[in-house]
Amino acid sequence: MAEENVKKKFTFTKPTKRQVEKFLLNLLFIVLGNAITAAGAAFFIVPNGFAMGGTTGLGIFVKNMLKNFTSVGEQWTEWAVQITVYTANIALFLLGTVLLGKKFAVATGAGTFLYPTFLTIYQPLQTAYKETYGYNMGAGGDLGSPLLAMLCGALLFGLGVGLVLRVGASTGGTDIPPLILKKFFNTPVSVSMWCIDFSIVALNLIAAPLESVLYGAIITLVSSVVVGKISPIGMKRIQVKIISMHYKEIRDMIILKVSRGVTVLYGQTGYLKQPCHMILTVISSRQLVRLKSEVQKIDPNAFMTISTVSEVRGKGFHTEGVEFLMPQEKEVPPQMVSDETDDGQSE
Numbered sequence: 312m313a314e315e316n317v318k319k320k321f322t323f324t325k326p327t328k329r330q331v332e333k334f335l336l337n338l339l340f341i342v343l344g345n346a347i348t349a350a351g352a353a354f355f356i357v358p359n360g361f362a363m364g365g366t367t368g369l370g371i372f373v374k375n376m377l378k379n380f381t382s383v384g385e386q387w388t389e390w391a392v393q394i395t396v397y398t399a400n401i402a403l404f405l406l407g408t409v410l411l412g413k414k415f416a417v418a419t420g421a422g423t424f425l426y427p428t429f430l431t432i433y434q435p436l437q438t439a440y441k442e443t444y445g446y447n448m449g450a451g452g453d454l455g456s457p458l459l460a461m462l463c464g465a466l467l468f469g470l471g472v473g474l475v476l477r478v479g480a481s482t483g484g485t486d487i488p489p490l491i492l493k494k495f496f497n498t499p500v501s502v503s504m505w506c507i508d509f510s511i512v513a514l515n516l517i518a519a520p521l522e523s524v525l526y527g528a529i530i531t532l533v534s535s536v537v538v539g540k541i542s543p544i545g546m547k548r549i550q551v552k553i554i555s556m557h558y559k560e561i562r563d564m565i566i567l568k569v570s571r572g573v574t575v576l577y578g579q580t581g582y583l584k585q586p587c588h589m590i591l592t593v594i595s596s597r598q599l600v601r602l603k604s605e606v607q608k609i610d611p612n613a614f615m616t617i618s619t620v621s622e623v624r625g626k627g628f629h630t631e632g633v634e635f636l637m638p639q640e641k642e643v644p645p646q647m648v649s650d651e652t653d654d655g656q657s658e
Contacts, residue, residue: 347428349430360519374516399484466537473539548596548620551592
């Protein structure tokens with residue numbers, strides 16, 4: 312009996328083709344996201360001396376401290392950021408693995424090592440660019456300015472992090488302490504992340520000019536906005552609610568013409584307390600104009616609300632042009648909801 316349990320526990324289930332494709336796609340997003348994130352830091356932020364949050368910000372702080380207060384050679388100073396990021400990422404990863412478990416390690420392991428690896432790969436390219444043109448990327452030429460370099464770095468950094476978060480992974484580093492605080496002290500993750508990032512930016516005041524620190528604060532804000540636009544898990548879609556006496560025709564139209572699923576909700580009007588039907592559906596942005604037009608043709612007086620949802624999950628939504636078979640089931644009438652304040656008289 313014990314042997315059977317062991318066999319069941321270690322039985323290997325062959326992944327399906329769809330699972331393999333999804334895994335490879337997620338892996339591509341993780342690698343691409345870390346590559347883009349590292350490019351923003353290595354080509355625009357670090358060479359131009361901007362402060363920023365995260366382990367990269369710690370690396371910039373160490374680099375500035377070595378440059379200003381020690382006699383360490385320039386070669387070691389240039390590699391200070393990469394060495395610091397590697398050290399901090401690995402230390403935080405091990406701490407997170409111990410306190411947060413194996414699932415955390417799987418989701419965070421790739422970012423922990425990929426990001427500093429790309430920083431290391433990009434360092435010679437950045438050095439070669441400066442030797443060729445005489446200035447850092449974004450900080451020279453006719454259009455060169457600190458503002459241009461800061462914006463390019465923030466946009467690339469936010470884009471890369473957003474791609475990684477989009478598939479449920481993490482870039483590691485200072486993303487880990489907020490997760491630990493959340494688990495043991497129930498501290499909101501977003502609040503902890505902001506506090507840590509801005510603390511690291513402020514720490515650079517010790518070894519960097521105020522201008523660089525202010526640029527670092529702007530980089531943190533801009534990259535956070537970009538992450539918010541890119542990272543919502545899933546794709547933003549349009550949710551439509553329609554209340555109409557012609558709900559049957561509208562339901563059939565959405566299913567047959569728009570090729571989207573429909574949920575019919577049963578309710579009661581607030582003033583007259585009459586039974587009503589509300590249609591709920593989720594569509595893509597490009598289908599909204601057609602849906603509104605078709606609804607107006609069926610019932611010009613239909614009450615419709617339109618809102619944006621951050622994520623849609625469920626079988627069937629991402630299938631375009633689905634041919635639905637109309638069900639011939641018996642209709643369930645809406646039920647009247649009793650009102651405790653009603654004295655028994657109907658309006």
